[in-house]
Amino acid sequence: MRFLLAPAFLATLLLSGSPLSAQTPKTLTVALAHEPDRFYQPSTLAGQLVANLVFDPLVGLDDQMNPYPVLAASIPSPDNSLVRLSGDGADRRLIVTMPLRQDVTWSDGESFTADDVVYTWQLMSNPRSGFDTTVEDKLKSVDKLDDATVQFTYLSANEARALDPERYKDQGSEPVVDPLYFFGLYDAPAIYPRHKLRDIIGDDPRHSRQIGAFESSDFARNPIGTGPYVLSSWDAGNALTFTARSVALPQRLGQPALDTIVFRIMPDKNDSLTALTQGQVQLVAQDSLDASDAPVLDTLPGVLARYTPGNAWEHLTFNLDSPVLADANVRQAIAYGLNRDALNEAIMFGKAAVATSQVPAWSWAFDPTAPHVTFDPGQANQLLDKAGWSRPGGGGIRAKNGQRLSFKYWSTPASFRPALMAMVKDQLAQIGVEVNIESVPSSALFDTSPSTPQALVNRDFDIVQFAWVSSYDPGTDAVFNLSSASIPSKANGYQGGNYGGYKNPRNDQLLAQLQNGLDPSFRRIAMHEAQGIWQSDLPVLPLLLRPITTASTPRARRGTSNSGTSPIPESFLACECHPELANDPPLRRSQREA
Structure with missing residues (x-):
């Protein structure tokens, strides 16, 4: 699958260094031009924006484009002995060991473990799943060593030629490797809950014919994730409401700074901007705006426009x-x-x-x-x-x-x-x-x-x-x-x-x-x-x-409202279209944009 990336303002969504205050509930309302398509493997920008609130990857990148561990406990590298070559000659292979956080829970209270990582890889390997697995096709296996450790084993040259003679005809005796090994599952937008998905597609996701059941399942409209928010309601065609989880989030860079986030579906940008100037929404997302709107945005009273290189x-x-x-x-x-x-x-x-x-x-x-x-x-x-x-x-x-x-x-x-x-x-x-x-x-x-x-x-x-x-x-x-x-x-x-x-x-x-x-x-x-x-x-x-163009209210940015509206951090307002920011899933491949 080729992603249109979710931007930083939802990748780092309103995280602060301190827990949420129980005294002053804080709400942010965001105008989206399009309704999200789905949470599982979303194919649209709107889908990725909301899915990023619910799910986590193994490794993310911060706002300086530096990888940092999310569900992983540390990032594998040759320097920490978590990356090694094993075997001899054409049977030599790359082995990547990834320790996982032991203090992360799914939003239904179940613990996150290596079983979830293995299950996600097996799911991706099913041709019916629709994932682009250019990197994962180089893997021989993904194995659970224990609840808090997973191992990624890449193909040897001999195994690769046996699997796909045409693709690897010039491999020689060198092992199959990929420079993005440290992401774990590079093409996975998130890690999904085994205990939930096995009820939908069974214990063998790699060969299951029930992949299509996702679309009509409860999981599609009521996802279970490890992220900072849970979906509390979805009024089709109108709005989605997310509520912050009242638990510690050790995998995130901080705790949610908002109690509630509401996405209003507003296809007409004029309606969005009117709602912004009237204080009904505090942010208009990038799927509504572009540079051609600058003459209007820059003259609207009470509106702060942001233009960030994409x-x-x-x-x-x-x-x-x-x-x-x-x-x-x-x-x-x-x-x-x-x-x-x-x-x-x-x-x-x-x-x-x-x-x-x-x-x-x-x-x-x-x-x-x-x-x-x-x-x-x-x-x-x-x-x-x-x-x-x-x-x-x-x-x-x-x-x-x-x-x-x-x-x-x-x-x-x-x-x-x-x-x-x-x-x-x-x-x-x-x-x-x-x-x-x-x-x-x-x-x-x-x-x-x-x-x-x-x-x-x-x-x-x-x-x-x-x-x-x-x-x-x-x-x-x-x-x-x-x-x-x-x-x-x-x-x-x-x-x-x-x-x-x-x-x-x-x-x-x-x-x-x-x-x-x-x-x-x-x-x-x-x-x-x-x-x-x-x-x-x-x-x-x-x-x-x-x-990348967004617009917000000064009141939202300064946090001076007495109505419970939270200040919006710089990372939110930036709305960068950088490929990787915070927990944003990496943009998988270079794409054309017509």
Whole structure:
């Protein structure tokens, strides 16, 4: 399953360092544009927001993107002897031992144990469960050593080839590993209660045919979790109400600062903002708002708008099959010719962040010292002159050997893109580059069938614009969208996101090392080198890191209300769309966003 991540404001939801006060009940009302789809393995943002109140993962990340143990008692690493290699030759395998907290209970009072972790893995392994198990497919087994210890055993090379000869044909004698081993079950949004789910799908979830029973079960509407809140009511189409658990939460960074959280379903943003200004809600969540609302939000009396760099980065992908775009001078000239600050001001009202790298600045892997291109039309013109593209005396479009410097420029008709593309066109015309805009439905653009003429897998574009949605691990993202093995072709079933056909042997070597590296320090160094290569080769040009937009009342932020409304901590108001914050389940893979 590929997640749209839940943001920080519900990942760290209103946790404080002290227990709840019994004297002054505190309530927060949040406006959501969409009703949550479900609590078990939610597929929508709204679903993830509410599920994060109820469930916990094994390992989360704090607001500085640092892993910290949640249901795990400590994070496995080679340094603490919880990660080791066992066996010899092609029978060698990676073994990860994870101690678990012994003081955590489910909301029905049952104790959390290793049985719950094993059961969750078995559930994920059922093909009918719908989980994306790219990481978990590398596991031979997940075993309970005792109630407070679980062991993750990865496949040896021999076992991997026997299981999937095609996937592991080039494995050699090296053991199968994954750099995200320390999450335990990386693709699990949460750990689920064995004692509850076995009543629904039985004791063998890996082979159960009763997976569909979840949707109609009591668990779907009345979930049992280890998180700080329990669902106390769900009025379909109207509201969901959560009540804080009156127990210690050792797995969380603090105790809930709110007694009650109410989510009102308000599809019309105008209704949400009216309710906000009237004090009926204290926060409007990000699924209602975007940067285009800034002119209104910034002038509403009594409203504080927040714009935080998200993880969707708008970019241009260059088709390197084009002899013209295969010239790095031309790609670099296009980069120098674009004023991304002006794009931000005009299209995003200055609320986005200019993306200086293919890795967002909030990522652990971001290299702030890597060189990046800034707006410099003089340098752009020099590069094009050097490449032999001459310009008529009176300006106009450049040409070389009778060929105009002209490109097909594709994107989807998302609300902000027509204006953004028009501005890109005008800016590039200033340096003598012509782009011809064509709007393509996202269903066609991202179709993996070569029978669709405008599908990216056919590589018939020159320049295409869309957004990649970054995950926690940019190395894994880059394997999908910048590795030569991920160039869509008939040989690989037109899978992969390297639509521009980028090839660089050193880049491929680094990405392979990143996928097999277990040392975080080494992986950071490798990611920094990779960013330098990408900035030099420029197979894709980052434009803007789109903002996550929320709005709240000053009264809620200051906590000065005498009506029981709680102050909202900074972590709540930030509403970051960072892939990992606090207990938020990691964004599993890099995604396209139409």
